[in-house]
Amino acid sequence: MDAKIPPDIILLGCGTLIWLLVKYLPGFGFEIGYHALLSGMIFLLGFLIIFSAKATLYKHRTTERPGLHSLPRVTALVTIGVYRFSRNPIYLGMVLLLIGWTVMLMNWIGIIGVVVFAGFVTKFQIIPEEKMLDHIFGNEYRRYASRVRRWI
Numbered sequence: 001m002d003a004k005i006p007p008d009i010i011l012l013g014c015g016t017l018i019w020l021l022v023k024y025l026p027g028f029g030f031e032i033g034y035h036a037l038l039s040g041m042i043f044l045l046g047f048l049i050i051f052s053a054k055a056t057l058y059k060h061r062t063t064e065r066p067g068l069h070s071l072p073r074v075t076a077l078v079t080i081g082v083y084r085f086s087r088n089p090i091y092l093g094m095v096l097l098l099i100g101w102t103v104m105l106m107n108w109i110g111i112i113g114v115v116v117f118a119g120f121v122t123k124f125q126i127i128p129e130e131k132m133l134d135h136i137f138g139n140e141y142r143r144y145a146s147r148v149r150r151w152i
Contacts, residue, residue, distance in 0.1 A: 018113035028109040039104035046096030053089040056081040077137045
């Protein structure tokens with residue numbers, strides 16, 4: 001795809017960005033009761049979505065790491081499981097992990113890292129993947145894309 005950096009590394013980079021923003025711009029903090037429990041629940045939801053999506057892809061023997069070399073060999077358009085609700089549940093799960101991290105750190109400035117991740121992944125990973133899937137699956141992909149949103 002257009003991205004030269006794997007989404008996992010982007011996730012870690014944005015998580016680090018959030019931590020740095022919180023450390024050096026503490027004025028955006030907020031208080032919330034049971035923030036550790038809430039952030040843990042958000043983390044858990046993110047991991048559940050990611051693992052469910054990967055399990056569904058594995059079941060259909062298709063790649064979880066679409067790239068320039070692996071995506072053209074895809075033989076199945078997965079539209080069941082969490083893919084009924086999001087065309088990109090793995091990236092959605094990653095966004096939830098970053099939101100959980102922001103809640104854990106209790107600072108609104110962390111939203112910047114979430115937006116950077118979502119924007120970068122959309123531009124350099126998702127949009128090129130969509131073009132390739134449209135090329136491979138044609139009308140089948142276009143019908144799927146018309147009824148299932150990119151994120152949620």
